[in-house]
Amino acid sequence: MQFKAFEEGIEVNGQTVYAFVDGMGEFKALGEQYMSGVGIGRIKKGKWLFDRDGWYPQQAWLDAMATIAGEVGDGALYRIGCTIPSNAQFPSGIADMQSAIRAIDIAYHINHRKNGKGCLYDAAAGVLHEGIGHYGYEHVPTKNFILSVSHNPYPCAFDRGIISAMARKYDIGTIVIHDDSRPCRKNGAETCTYLVSW
Ligand SMILES: [Zn+2]
Numbered sequence: 001m002q003f004k005a006f007e008e009g010i011e012v013n014g015q016t017v018y019a020f021v022d023g024m025g026e027f028k029a030l031g032e033q034y035m036s037g038v039g040i041g042r043i044k045k046g047k048w049l050f051d052r053d054g055w056y057p058q059q060a061w062l063d064a065m066a067t068i069a070g071e072v073g074d075g076a077l078y079r080i081g082c083t084i085p086s087n088a089q090f091p092s093g094i095a096d097m098q099s100a101i102r103a104i105d106i107a108y109h110i111n112h113r114k115n116g117k118g119c120l121y122d123a124a125a126g127v128l129h130e131g132i133g134h135y136g137y138e139h140v141p142t143k144n145f146i147l148s149v150s151h152n153p154y155p156c157a158f159d160r161g162i163i164s165a166m167a168r169k170y171d172i173g174t175i176v177i178h179d180d181s182r183p184c185r186k187n188g189a190e191t192c193t194y195l196v197s198w
Pocket of ligand 1: 178183
């Protein structure tokens with residue numbers, strides 16, 4: 001389901017929150033206001049005071065995002081998602097479109113942590129720690145086709161933006177669509193499925 005953290009004690013880093021708010025473009029002031037409203041930074045003399053190096057409760061961020069989604073709609077959420085790959089922290093070593101899609105799940109774990117410990121990606125061991133769900137990657141053999149199942153608390157349109165921008169960064173001709181024949185988090189389901197083809 002959208003906007004509901006899987007576990008307590010999950011935090012997101014400031015850079016990711018910043019990427020989201022910055023991606024809001026003309027709605028940025030609204031974003032700052034709602035972030036401040038849930039305790040992510042605070043507004044003083046009209047300026048959003050916020051620590052990009054800090055960590056913030058994922059549920060608070062999701063609450064602000066839910067309110068913002070209600071105000072700006074899916075089109076804006078999609079466009080914000082599209083800006084995330086250029087603004088948030090992603091792993092190095094991405095060589096092509098397919099590795100870019102695979103890297104989304106790693107980036108997702110790099111940018112979240114649990115119970116105040118280090119991030120949920122152990123780079124040395126190459127291990128992802130559980131607690132926040134995943135961005136899936138399943139390459140259909142012999143076809144130019146990837147099935148990406150999002151099982152995480154972020155909104156459907158936002159994820160479509162992230163996956164689209166990440167794919168097009170490496171292959172401009174990539175097409176990413178939401179599989180409307182499968183369950184969708186917008187309707188209370190656990191997952192959304194995106195079809196990536198090229
Ligand atoms: Zn969906």
